[in-house]
Amino acid sequence: MSSSKGSNNTLTSATSAVWGNHVAVPNTLAGFTVRTTYPTNPSGAEVMLEQWEAGTGEPPHSHPGDDMTVVVEGKMSIQFYKDEAGHLVRDGERIFLEKGAVGYIQAGRIHDAKYIEACKLVYVHDKAFGFVAHGKAN
Secondary structure, eight states: OOOTTTEEEEETTTTTTGGGSEETTSSSOOOOOEEETTTTTTTTEEEEEEETTEEEEEEEEEEESSEEEEEEEEEEEEEEEETTTTEEEEOOEEEEOOOOOOOETTTTEEEEEEEEEEEEEEEEEEEOOOOOOOOOOO
């Protein structure tokens, strides 16, 4: 579940804003940095532990910041879309994620989500979470 950042680069843990703004903490082990949660830290990330029932899903939508999903249990799928003259059209093939998979979605990228099996997810959003619904897909 990655999306393009620019025309030739894939959004990954190295390029996603989800992994930015980490800081060292006094009196902790060397090599450890942390990013605290939003809104306590205005440069933080919002973290949700999500559970979805099998057969449920989310309609096409986007988020204002980059996000990262870790599939702890279950199986899900993501379909990306492009808005072409007010109509959503599929952008590539549907992507499937199972237990242990990590996916990234760039801010503003339109996508849906289908939960094929019951899922437990760790969802991380750059700064405050937001959900923007988009029209029906063709």
